[in-house]
Amino acid sequence: MSKIDLNLERNWYKEAEKLLLNQKITGVVWQNWDESESHYGTGLVFETENETVFFVSQDDEGNGPGALHWASHKGHGILPVGVMDHKELTHHEIDELDKKRASK
Numbered sequence: 001m002s003k004i005d006l007n008l009e010r011n012w013y014k015e016a017e018k019l020l021l022n023q024k025i026t027g028v029v030w031q032n033w034d035e036s037e038s039h040y041g042t043g044l045v046f047e048t049e050n051e052t053v054f055f056v057s058q059d060d061e062g063n064g065p066g067a068l069h070w071a072s073h074k075g076h077g078i079l080p081v082g083v084m085d086h087k088e089l090t091h092h093e094i095d096e097l098d099k100k101r102a103s104k
Contacts, residue, residue: 023048023049024048028045029044030044030045030083030084030086031087033064040065041064042083042085043057044068044081056068056079065081065082067079
């Protein structure tokens with residue numbers, strides 16, 4: 001049986017609390033995981049009021065995006081990988097507005 005390092009485990013909880021507790025999320029986007037490697041797709045990124053940026057990874061090394069699962073008393077769901085990058089979405093939205101203006 002391996003020995004459990006409770007201090008290490010407690011430190012991870014403290015680190016998560018320090019970074020996340022009582023922080024307001026100020027931005028949420030999906031963005032390309034790696035601009036030079038398009039096969040990775042997009043992942044969810046959020047920023048807190050203290051300007052810390054978080055992203056969900058498939059593993060500890062950050063080898064690709066991961067899905068964020070959520071649950072509450074109202075239900076449960078997933079914020080998936082592969083949603084359109086926020087820059088590309090903005091470009092499409094601008095094009096859509098331009099087309100609407102041109103048709104008037």
